[in-house]
Amino acid sequence: MAGGRSADRPLPCPRRATRAAGHDDHGAADMPLRRLPMTACLLALAACWSGAAHALTTCSATMTHLTFGPVDPLGGLVDTTATINYQCTYSSGLLGNLYGVYARLCMSIGTGAQGSGVQPRQMISGSGDAMMFQIYRDATRTQVWGSVDTPGTPPLQRDLQFTILGVGTTQTGTATVYGRVPAGQTGLGVGAYSNSFSGIHTRLSFRYNEALLSLGTFPTDCGNANNGSFAFTASASVAPACTVSATTQDFGAVSGLLRAAQDATSTVSLRCTYRAPWQVGLGLGQNAAGTARRMTGPGGLIDYELYRDLGRTQRWGTTLNVDTVTGTGTGATQSLTVYGRVPAQTPRTAGTYTDTIVVTVTY
Incomplete structure (x- = not known):
């Protein structure tokens, strides 16, 4: 689309006077014609042509999607990049070839349709969970990419230049968009997250100067006009994930006579993604006979069993939905007692x- 334009105003064109040699309407003697210096003629001619250039510069931009892929709430940060392609085309009549164009473009990115602010930005899942993320202008990810309407978080600015004889040509450029999902979002639930940046949520603004013989400069700013957009979508996904650990179950010192039952407890700790269903199973051990667990030592084998309940009536095994312990992840550590x-x-x-x-944790 066309942006703002500033150019030199045209000067009046001199008209050439003529008169016949050897003739004077008033009887006066013949006088020689006066000639303008060549330099003055060229400048006057160029000034005339400036008003006839009728130049038009149009610019546009497109952007690839910002795709983060899988994000582990219990893991580290996730970085990704996207690309903006921008271009400007200089259109004019033949006389426009005497002019150069200096175009300054600003590419603004707002909150997105699912966002509520720029610092931080957010993607939303189907369950309504919010994943924080940010878009940056630099590879070190310290300069937040904002808008011409937010001075504290400016947009990306780029310049394109057309020299003389540039009528009908197009100048292009690319810019990298840097995205990051920070670590520490342990409360993220399972699902697909996205934020749509279309319509008012992206904006291309540009201004340009036309200068005779390319003797000009770039505009001081891009203005704040909405000269186009470059729609894209930011997306990420959270899959179920769990970590698990367990303490030792120590029955302590037991009389070798084994005349009475000896009880003990231990703990299984797991941490699973929010909303991720899980099941925890306990294997038979290394010395089992059928489904009977046994410990081995100097005197052979000692029978023992592990249970899911304090009354020690519900054996703890590995058959899903039968003798396992079930639950749903919270994003925090959950502890289970082994009896x-x-x-x-x-x-x-x-x-x-x-x-x-x-x-074994199944999720």
């Missing part, structure tokens, strides 16, 4: 008895 029991059984030789259990 263990060594039942009364025949005496064993004194010593240390152990087993290893694999904890």
Whole structure:
């Protein structure tokens, strides 16, 4: 679209006077014609042509989508980039080739349709969760990309120049858009996030100066006109994820006679993405006989069992939706108690008895 224009005003064109040699209407003697110096003629002619250039400079821009891909709320930051392609075309009559054009473009990015501010910007999921992110003008991601309407967060500015004989040509350029999703957003839920930057949420503003023989300068600013847009979408996704750890279940010192049951507890800790359903299963161990867990030591094997409840009636296994513990992630650490029991059984030789259990989280 056309932007603001400033150019030299045309000067009046001199008209050439003629008279016949050897003739005077008033009987006066013949007089020689006076000639203007060549330099003055050229300047006068150029001044005449300036008014006939009828130049027009149009500019436009497009942008690729800002795609972050998978984001792990329990992990680190995620960076990505996009590209803006911009161009200006100089159109004029033949005399326009005597002029150069100096175009200054500003590309503004607002809050987006799903945003509520620029610092920070946000993407929204189908569940209404907000993911904070930011758009920057520099690779170090310190200069927030803003708008001509927000002096504290300016837009990206670029210049394009046309020299003489540039009528009908197009000048192009590219700029990198730098995006970042910061770490520490542990409350992000599972889902697809996006923010649409279209319509009023992006704006191309530009102004240009036309200068005879390209003896000019760029405008001091881009103005704030809406000369076009460069729609794009910022997007990211959050997939279910979990981390897990467990403490040792220590039954302590037990009489070798094993005449009474011995109980103990331990803890499984997991941290899963918000809204991610999970199930925790406990394996049979390394010495099991069928479904019976056993510890091994100097005197052979000692039977024991692990349960999901304090009453030790609900065995803890690995069959999903049957003998596992289920829940939903909160983004924070969740702790589960493992209830263990060594039942009364025949005496064993004194010593240390152990087993290893694999904890499995399905999400």
